[in-house]
Amino acid sequence: MTSGYGRFALARAGQAAVVVLLAYVLTFLVISVLPGDAITNSLRDPQSGLSEADIQRIVEFYGLDQPVLVQLALSLGRFLTGELGFSLQSNLPVSQIVGDALPSTLTLATMALAIAVVFAVAIAYGAHYAPPRWAGILRSIPSFFLSVPNFVIGLVLIELFAFRLHSFTTTDPNSATATLFAAVTLAIPVSAPLAEVLIASLDHESRQEYALVARSRGLAEAQLFARHLVKPSALPSVAMVALIVGELLGGSVITETIFGRDGIGTVVQKAVTGEDQPVLQAVVSLSAVVFVAVNLAADLLTPLLDPRVNVREAANA
Amino acid sequence: MSADLNFARLRSAGTATLRSRAGIPPTVLVSFLVILLVVLWSLFPSLFTGYSPVNGDTGSKLDAPSLQHWFGTDYLGRDQYARVVYGTASSVTSALVAVAIGLVVGSAIGLASGFRGGWLDATLGRFVDVLLAIPGFLLAVVIVSSLGFQTINAAIATGVSAVAVFARLMRAEVIRVRRSAFVEASYLEGGNRLQALLTHVLPNAYRSVLVLAVLQFGTSILVIASLAFLGYGDPPPSSDWGLLVASGKTYVTAPWLVYAPALVIVATVLSINRISRWLRNSK
Numbered sequence: 001m002t003s004g005y006g007r008f009a010l011a012r013a014g015q016a017a018v019v020v021l022l023a024y025v026l027t028f029l030v031i032s033v034l035p036g037d038a039i040t041n042s043l044r045d046p047q048s049g050l051s052e053a054d055i056q057r058i059v060e061f062y063g064l065d066q067p068v069l070v071q072l073a074l075s076l077g078r079f080l081t082g083e084l085g086f087s088l089q090s091n092l093p094v095s096q097i098v099g100d101a102l103p104s105t106l107t108l109a110t111m112a113l114a115i116a117v118v119f120a121v122a123i124a125y126g127a128h129y130a131p132p133r134w135a136g137i138l139r140s141i142p143s144f145f146l147s148v149p150n151f152v153i154g155l156v157l158i159e160l161f162a163f164r165l166h167s168f169t170t171t172d173p174n175s176a177t178a179t180l181f182a183a184v185t186l187a188i189p190v191s192a193p194l195a196e197v198l199i200a201s202l203d204h205e206s207r208q209e210y211a212l213v214a215r216s217r218g219l220a221e222a223q224l225f226a227r228h229l230v231k232p233s234a235l236p237s238v239a240m241v242a243l244i245v246g247e248l249l250g251g252s253v254i255t256e257t258i259f260g261r262d263g264i265g266t267v268v269q270k271a272v273t274g275e276d277q278p279v280l281q282a283v284v285s286l287s288a289v290v291f292v293a294v295n296l297a298a299d300l301l302t303p304l305l306d307p308r309v310n311v312r313e314a315a316n317a
Numbered sequence: 318m319s320a321d322l323n324f325a326r327l328r329s330a331g332t333a334t335l336r337s338r339a340g341i342p343p344t345v346l347v348s349f350l351v352i353l354l355v356v357l358w359s360l361f362p363s364l365f366t367g368y369s370p371v372n373g374d375t376g377s378k379l380d381a382p383s384l385q386h387w388f389g390t391d392y393l394g395r396d397q398y399a400r401v402v403y404g405t406a407s408s409v410t411s412a413l414v415a416v417a418i419g420l421v422v423g424s425a426i427g428l429a430s431g432f433r434g435g436w437l438d439a440t441l442g443r444f445v446d447v448l449l450a451i452p453g454f455l456l457a458v459v460i461v462s463s464l465g466f467q468t469i470n471a472a473i474a475t476g477v478s479a480v481a482v483f484a485r486l487m488r489a490e491v492i493r494v495r496r497s498a499f500v501e502a503s504y505l506e507g508g509n510r511l512q513a514l515l516t517h518v519l520p521n522a523y524r525s526v527l528v529l530a531v532l533q534f535g536t537s538i539l540v541i542a543s544l545a546f547l548g549y550g551d552p553p554p555s556s557d558w559g560l561l562v563a564s565g566k567t568y569v570t571a572p573w574l575v576y577a578p579a580l581v582i583v584a585t586v587l588s589i590n591r592i593s594r595w596l597r598n599s600k
Contacts, residue, residue, distance in 0.1 A: 015446075030463055035407050144596065147586040149559075151546045152445040152579040156564055163569060250454030254543055268455065269547065271463040284459055288450040295450075 023288035105263035111183035119191035124198035242295035342461025356526035368396035370403035388577035404556035411472035418476025490522035520595030535589035
């Protein structure tokens, strides 16, 4: 069993590493091969304030006078050693820019994830146990959440709570209340797929025989839910964690822009407007690393959490 | 006993025919009406409003919604309802382009890798993994920033970021169908692989992919609106829904400039999602 699991874990980790490398290559190709020579454009921009020597240094650093494949090899080699290059806008190391922005986004994403889980569990619990009329409404909430654009949620929350009720001010985006509302904005679209999966698996589990047995032993529905149903119903959502991380990373671009927070999303937005290739490349490939790592962790955890999952089958899937 | 199983009885045994006669639920009917209105807005905008979306009357700027101006007016006195109606065509067509790209490219990849299997499946599978590894919205942002800030490029970017989902589903469906008895029978009758693919596998695999396409249409509207909101679509005076929300948010005293286009987006996507769910259940 252990050697089987070890082989499965190794194979999955190898796959994950390959995917990360290919994601880096794909991003690089999209950024550099598609029309427009952004690096030279922004270097030659008289407002960049770079001297001829500086430009020469940067051109040499990125190998801009050489073919794309050489540039790719150069860039990929640096990425593998953890060197992310320099921003073309501010000349700061990309690792420093990302490092400065990371705590803000991490706080926002963690809070959003917690809120999303609470929302999803509440919706699923309600959809399952509320009287039929309310349950029907609760069941349609995920679909409603998925239909509202992130930026609309943010703007409505700001309009209501900042401008009308004065719960927070948009000039101080890092205050606890402002962060809370930003997290709610990010959490709503994330909670929808989670709630859908929870509802489906809760429906499935409560029809199983062990639930019937527990009920016939006189267990109240709330106890049944807490003691027997929560754990197996939560399993399918472990597989969704990676998807959720992707949502959180993508959604942070919009949410941070609306609430004026300085995080990874804002870094992306500034890099796009300023055609700052190295920053864009770094943030996108790092988010692929995060996505793949979380996915890997979820895959490796599932056989440990659920003994019914056959490792050998999972390895072939 | 077997004599009772005549054609009519066998036919009515299918749940699909029975359910389609059960009638359309009212919410689905409303959804279809909303979509019909949106389609009419994008085809014949001038039938729905007498105002121009570009020229405004500066004497009546930032007016609240009224009988003359259903959605109020913006900072140049332009009728917001006219702006929304005239922005529909671009918002809807770009979502259609995005879905078409995702559907065609994704289905081709999924079909090839599911039907051929082997090394082709392994190679294409890695490619799809890579597309999935980059968060969809970030991928769209990177592509649109490379192609240039235009609505059509936003549509292409959204389409590319949807390729992986279509490829995954199509592959799963093809693998499910490929092993069925009727496909084997077609080989036994002397059919070749291409014949089996076109006449047996594809017709039995495409349904759930089409349902996904409907759902993806709604998602694409949201993604393209988000890209337009960030300013990655056509610049003003074009009036994509996302752009309208973005330019409306500057005027705190005129919240209808945000709410009106936002409501249109939500109503459209909600209707599409409802129709998609109905199609999935009545399949």
